[in-house]
Amino acid sequence: MTDFLLELRSEEIPARMQDKAAADLARLFEAEIAKAGLAASGIEAYATPRRLALIARDLPPATEAVREETKGPKASAPPQALEGFLRKTGLARDQLAERDGTLFAIVERPGRATAEVLAEAIPAIVLAFPWPKSMRWGAASASTASLRWVRPLQGIVALFGEEVVPFAIEGVASGAATVGHRFHHPGIITIGSAVDYAAKLRACHVILDATERCGIIEDGARALAEARGLRVVPDAGLVAENAGLTEWPVPLLGDFDPAFLEVPREVIQLTMRTNQKYFALVDGAGSLAPYFICTANIEASDGGAGVIAGNRKVLAARLSDARFFWDQDRKVPLKEQAKKLDRIIFHERLGTVADKVDRVAKLARWLVEEGIVKPLPFRGGVGVGESASIAARPSTGDPHTPTLSPEGERGKLAEMAEQAARLCKADLVTGMVGEFPELQGIMGGHYARAERLPDEVADAIRDHYKPVGQGDDVPTAPVTVAVSLADKLDTLAQFFAEDMKPTGSKDPFALRRAGLGILELLGRNVIRVRLFGVIDTAMTLRGFAHPSRVDDVMQFLIDRLKVQQREAGVRHDLIDAVFALGGEDDLVRLLARVQALQAFVGTEDGVNLLAGYKRAANILAIEAKKDGEAVSGLTNTNQMGYEIVPEEESLIAALEDAEPMAEAAIEAEDFEAAMRTLAGLRAPVDAFFDRVTVNDADRAKRRARLALLARVRDAIDRVADFSRIAG
Known part of the structure; x- marks a missing residue:
């Protein structure tokens, strides 16, 4: 070999x-x-x-010699079939073999070097x-x-x-x-x-293995940093990129003028990473240090001094440009920058960025005023239905002069949410974001802080795009949550209103990302809300009202939630069992059902509940196929119309006790308690099946007993559709 x-x-x-x-x-x-x-x-x-x-x-x-055998038509097949097979194999009729009346093409291929x-x-x-x-x-x-x-x-x-x-x-x-x-x-x-x-x-100074080159860069950079009492900012992608730029990597430590540290840290790090492929360093307190590590592709005779000097010079020019943008942008308040947003088209059918900002500001304020987003501490809450509309609410357009001045914390939060929303896109027209689009939002936060706007407003401007992907931080500060949620809700609602939905793998407007962001914000902050009403309000901000489009957004979010839960390891049948109930637009409560079911089904009570349900549901399905006659539950023993046996009486009594207790638990959103209560039906259900003939010759008895089983099934289906659960 x-x-x-x-x-x-x-x-x-x-x-x-x-x-x-x-x-x-x-x-x-x-x-x-x-x-x-x-x-x-x-x-x-x-x-x-x-x-x-x-x-x-x-x-x-x-290679080994190969014998290929291809089965063909019957020897008695029509000439057309034979001719087609001969064309396919490239053989003549006399080269075919015949076995049991069937033709075969056999090709011997000799081995090759x-x-x-x-x-x-x-x-x-x-x-x-x-x-x-x-x-x-x-x-x-x-x-x-x-x-x-x-x-x-x-x-x-x-x-x-x-x-x-x-x-x-x-x-x-x-x-x-x-x-x-x-x-x-x-x-x-x-x-x-x-x-x-x-x-x-x-x-000959070529290291073939990229993994080894990565290790040399990481170890060398760490050693250089530690020698100065510093740490390298971790960046696996930058390590891999430097390994891809060098065949003989040599990490080198350089420095830059500490005066540049007055420029926001993110700008310096992005300049070093994007333009120069340098690693940033921090001191023991985690503050950015005026040093960098570059990776040379040569072992210089001067120990790298010339390489470092050249890189220092280039970096100084880059940082000078960044400082220029920083100084110039701060001369114009964000409120003035925001006035330029009407020059940027958000989408030809959805207007300008200024139009979007106006909608987001109104929606962010409304989310607070309706109690959906609450002042700290977050406690969840009852949420809101479809009672309020803000489409026609007047606005001064001044972020410092709110349209309404309610008292207390909610009023303050509403004012800051609207202010942050009206300024959240203003940095799009700044020089710094024009140079570094990756810093949108981040620079807005810095400019807001430089203007001495409230920290809550600056933080909301900085973080309102979050979460932007799986694993990203999810905002929890109320002002940020209000603006981030409003921004994503507006994007989703308006594109769906214009019937511009994702199709297959195509999602040009990142609506799936917006949907997942909404789910993360609601779940992480335990925001209790009737989402249908919120989507309807977001959609009407542009004068659009169409319930079917609201339904489309709801289904889209539910589909995203299903995907999210499957990726989190929840069994798909349990997800389907809960979502099959329908009519639920409080996604936090919906998720609580899924999590409770996941925890419950593996317990002994869970096994009992599923077994009892399956026995009842299977009998009902079989009998329904026989005559197609619907059955309905009974409320008390007097409706039976005949003398009942003890097992029937026991099951009815168990239902009389379990149904109100389970209903109360569901109302209290203690879904696990509801399932435990219903699991107690297993014993009377088993006894009923063991001693009672459901398919009785007496039609009245048969219908009444089927109705009793339907009552068992329906009681359990109040928690989840157990017919969809495997087992």
Whole structure:
């Protein structure tokens, strides 16, 4: 068994493409050799800035002979069928075999040398390689049929054992020669086989394994920082990016003028990360330190002093630009900046950003005034229905002059929520956000604080986009919650009002993200609200009223909640059992049912409740199929119309006790207590089945007993639809 080495050397491969390219190379190679019946014991794929490499372990010297047999039509089949089969197989009639009146095409394929298979496979892989972006070059680029590669392909190493696998791709011939590090060892080196490949590259200042390069960067950066009493700000993505930019990584510590620290920390870190690929450092208190770590791709003779000086100079220019934006933006109050939002189109059918801000401000204030978002401490609450409308409520447009001045904490909270909402998008027109769009919201918070606006307002402006993805922080401060919730509700309601819903995998307006954000805000803050009314209010802010569209938004949110719960590990059948009840638009209560059911079904009481339900429901389903006659529950023994047996009396008595207790528990939202109470029906239900003939010849008895079972089923279905639960 022999190892195969492949190296595809080119000009610099973008760091962001390297990991996927290595994985694609392994995947395509495995699939291509499998067509010839080959399989390696293991495939290793590597990427550096200048090369993609693959080592396939333990390939046989040749493929095995293959006998392929294809079943055809009957020997007596019409001529057309036979002709079609012959065309498919490429054989003549006398080359077919016949067994038991059926024709077979049998093809014997001799084994092939593995090197020959590889010589065909590699060009096919290269020509079909799925780079996200690729290019043509040289004279051949005049033809669209020429090779496309991420960057100009410069060399190919292809060794099966110690022998070169001969082939050529667009004039680049395979061989055993490659080059080392661009600066330390730019000359040709000859590879003997896969065995010495990594070692020879290392000797020429090329570390093949990206994981090892990442480790060198992390360990080196940590050591440099600790020597100064500092810590590196963790950033796995930046580590990987630096590893993708270097074949011989050398971390170096540099510094910058501490005066730049007056610029917001996020700006400095983003400037260093995005523009320069530098790591930021913090001191023992967690404050940003005036230092950076860069990663050189060379071991400089001066210990890196020249590299550091050059990077320090470039960073100073970048930070000077950032400080200019910071100083200029602060000269214009956010209130004045917000007036420019009418120049930005939010969506051609939904107006400008200024229009959106006006809706969000009204909605944020309404969420507070109606008690949906409450002053601290958060305690949940009753919530709100569909009683209030704010579409026609007048507004001064002045964030410092609220439209209403209710007394107490709610009034203060409402004022701050409206103020924050009216300013939350103002930083979109600032120079800093124009340069760094990633800082929208964050810069608004800094500018608000610089204006000495209330901290609650500044925090809400900063965090109103949150949560923006799974695992992101969920705001809990009341003003922030009001603005964030209003912003996401408006986005969802208005796009649905215009029938611009997500379809399949397409979600151009990030409505799924907005929906999940709403769910996170409601759940994390235990906000009790009749959501149908809130959505209806959000939709009417633009003069739109259409109940079916509100229903669409509700169903959309419920679907998102189902996905969220499945990802959290809740059984899908339990989710379906609760959601099948329908008519519930308090998502916090809905989620409480799901969580209670999840905790209950695995207990002994849960098993008993499910078993009792299944017995009753199965009998009812069977009898319903026989005559299709509906049954209804009974309220007391006097309705039976005949002399009942003790087991019937016991079950009726148990229901008389359990139903009001379960109902009270459901009203109190103690769903687990309701289920425990109903689980007590198991014993009388079992006794009923053991001693009572449900399908009695007396039609009156039969109907009454079925009605009794329906009463058991319906009592349990008040908690969840147990017919959907497996078990």
